Amino acid sequence: MKIVFLSVLLWASVLCLDFNYHDNSRLEQFLQNMSSIYPNLTKLYSIGKSVENRDLWVIAIGGNPDRHETLRPHVKYIGNMHGNEVVSREVLLHLVDYYLTSYGNNDTITSFLNNTVVHIMPSMNPDGFSQATVGDCNGIVGRSNKNGYDLNRNFPDYFAVNPAPIQPETAAVMNWTQQYRFVLSANLHGGTLVANYPFDNYPNANGIPKYVTCPDDDTFISLSKTYSYKHSNMSSGSHCGDRFPEGITNGALWYPVTGGMQDWNYMQAGCMEITLEISCCKYPAASTLPDFWSANKQALVDYLMRVHSGVKGIIYDQEGKVVPAATLKIKGRELVSFRSSNYGEYWRVLVPGAYVLQVFNGVNSTEKSFVVTNGQVTRLDIRSWQPIISAGTSLNQPYIPILPVLLIACYHLMYILFF
Ligand SMILES: *[C@@H]1O[C@H](CO)[C@@H](O)[C@H](O)[C@H]1NC(C)=O
Ligand SMILES: *[C@@H]1O[C@H](CO)[C@@H](O)[C@H](O)[C@H]1NC(C)=O
Ligand SMILES: *[C@@H]1O[C@H](CO)[C@@H](O)[C@H](O)[C@H]1NC(C)=O
Ligand SMILES: *[C@@H]1O[C@H](CO)[C@@H](O)[C@H](O)[C@H]1NC(C)=O
Ligand SMILES: *[C@@H]1O[C@H](CO)[C@@H](O)[C@H](O)[C@H]1NC(C)=O
Ligand SMILES: *[C@@H]1O[C@H](CO)[C@@H](O)[C@H](O)[C@H]1NC(C)=O
Ligand SMILES: [Zn+2]
Numbered sequence: 450m451k452i453v454f455l456s457v458l459l460w461a462s463v464l465c466l467d468f469n470y471h472d473n474s475r476l477e478q479f480l481q482n483m484s485s486i487y488p489n490l491t492k493l494y495s496i497g498k499s500v501e502n503r504d505l506w507v508i509a510i511g512g513n514p515d516r517h518e519t520l521r522p523h524v525k526y527i528g529n530m531h532g533n534e535v536v537s538r539e540v541l542l543h544l545v546d547y548y549l550t551s552y553g554n555n556d557t558i559t560s561f562l563n564n565t566v567v568h569i570m571p572s573m574n575p576d577g578f579s580q581a582t583v584g585d586c587n588g589i590v591g592r593s594n595k596n597g598y599d600l601n602r603n604f605p606d607y608f609a610v611n612p613a614p615i616q617p618e619t620a621a622v623m624n625w626t627q628q629y630r631f632v633l634s635a636n637l638h639g640g641t642l643v644a645n646y647p648f649d650n651y652p653n654a655n656g657i658p659k660y661v662t663c664p665d666d667d668t669f670i671s672l673s674k675t676y677s678y679k680h681s682n683m684s685s686g687s688h689c690g691d692r693f694p695e696g697i698t699n700g701a702l703w704y705p706v707t708g709g710m711q712d713w714n715y716m717q718a719g720c721m722e723i724t725l726e727i728s729c730c731k732y733p734a735a736s737t738l739p740d741f742w743s744a745n746k747q748a749l750v751d752y753l754m755r756v757h758s759g760v761k762g763i764i765y766d767q768e769g770k771v772v773p774a775a776t777l778k779i780k781g782r783e784l785v786s787f788r789s790s791n792y793g794e795y796w797r798v799l800v801p802g803a804y805v806l807q808v809f810n811g812v813n814s815t816e817k818s819f820v821v822t823n824g825q826v827t828r829l830d831i832r833s834w835q836p837i838i839s840a841g842t843s844l845n846q847p848y849i850p851i852l853p854v855l856l857i858a859c860y861h862l863m864y865i866l867f868f
Pocket of ligand 4: 556560563
């Protein structure tokens with residue numbers, strides 16, 4: 450009797466995630482506890498090390514998350530990319546707790562986790578976090594990584610040359626993102642309340658804000674509104690002294706950014722990503738954490754469910770073999786391509802409408818039209834009538850500023866001719 454009582458107590462102390470900040474070692478301990486309690490629903494892994502040699506932990510959640518199940522998409526959340534923006538760390542730990550304790554008790558969550566693998570990285574910048582202090586609402590201590598680089602300015606940029614050397618945290622996220630072929634994701638920040646979507650930059654932006662429409666503008670607006678309207682009050686749009694109609698903004702319209710993670714995901718990894726700002730104060734008192742969890746809970750859950758809207762299918766060649774790494778585009782959105790997985794699977798989030806999928810083999814493209822209806826995912830397999838050649842490693846060619854290149858070439862030519 451006593452033993453039963455004690456083990457129930459122990460069980461409860463492990464299961465009940467409190468509302469306190471977890472430092473890096475307690476964060477790791479919590480993830481390890483959860484993965485040992487739910488071995489069949491989790492896979493805990495590190496994608497690499499920070500500058501100060503801390504593990505960059507990810508917990509994958511889903512029914513046997515390591516097993517390949519045909520057409521089961523992978524999605525992700527990354528928190529605490531700026532080490533001093535900390536609310537996301539705790540909110541994501543509560544999301545881990547919510548998913549795992551709801552599996553088997555809530556049919557919506559259970560079937561979602563049966564059909565999706567959710568990868569959660571509560572902290573992309575554990576070194577920065579260790580420098581930050583509670584109560585510092587607007588500061589920058591701990592924002593960058595240990596080498597002083599802002600990780601959300603550290604990715605290769607589609608529109609501009611990014612001179613910053615790629616940091617270990619960035620390299621780890623890039624390798625990881627390409628390895629899993631994530632379909633949908635978000636990265637979480639603090640400092641205001643808004644859902645921010647691509648593009649974040651444009652050629653020669655010089656810090657001048659303007660709306661930069663990406664080919665999937667309609668989809669991104671819809672995804673961002675899913676978050677802002679499911680959030681307790683983000684959609685009202687007036688928070689923290691800022692004004693964002695409906696709680697959403699185009700990234701470059703807010704302010705242009707070179708080297709941001711969301712544009713890199715979208716252009717270079719075939720993953721639709723938005724950036725979420727979820728607290729006015731970057732490092733608020735721990736007593737505010739329950740409110741942040743309840744404000745974001747439904748938004749976090751429902752946003753990822755959007756991965757099951759749009760189109761998905763398998764690409765076969767003319768011999769009936771699946772085609773990995775085929776280059777795919779949606780007609781009219783040709784600037785952006787995405788790839789089939791190692792099993793020939795593809796997924797693309799789209800709003801309702803009529804579309805044409807293009808499958809490229811370098812010379813020809815196979816096209817097939819389809820319709821997406823509200824809240825549904827359309828199954829569209831491609832059986833090619835001609836060989837499809839898998840593409841190389843580069844997904845979308847970077848934007849090449851033709852005029853400057855020509856000017857520089859002219860200058861060099863003149864120099865050679867006249868001096
Ligand atoms: C992890 O589990 C142990 C007991 O196995 C418990 O003492 C500890 O508080 C837990 N840590 C966290 C952060 O949940
Ligand atoms: C959990 O995983 C183990 C090892 O892979 C397996 O033997 C067991 O059947 C699984 N249990 C369930 C309920 O899926
Ligand atoms: C089950 O989970 C869904 C999604 O989070 C939620 O909307 C619903 O209220 C939950 N149902 C119960 C009975 O808790
Ligand atoms: C989820 O998968 C498990 C194991 O395959 C199955 O027993 C269960 O019925 C599924 N639940 C739902 C709601 O899909
Ligand atoms: C709504 O947002 C503000 C930030 O502007 C926050 O301080 C407040 O607590 C929120 N209210 C509710 C009910 O979530
Ligand atoms: C492209 O299509 C043409 C006409 O259907 C065909 O003759 C040619 O072999 C195709 N080329 C490749 C590389 O598939
Ligand atoms: Zn930030």
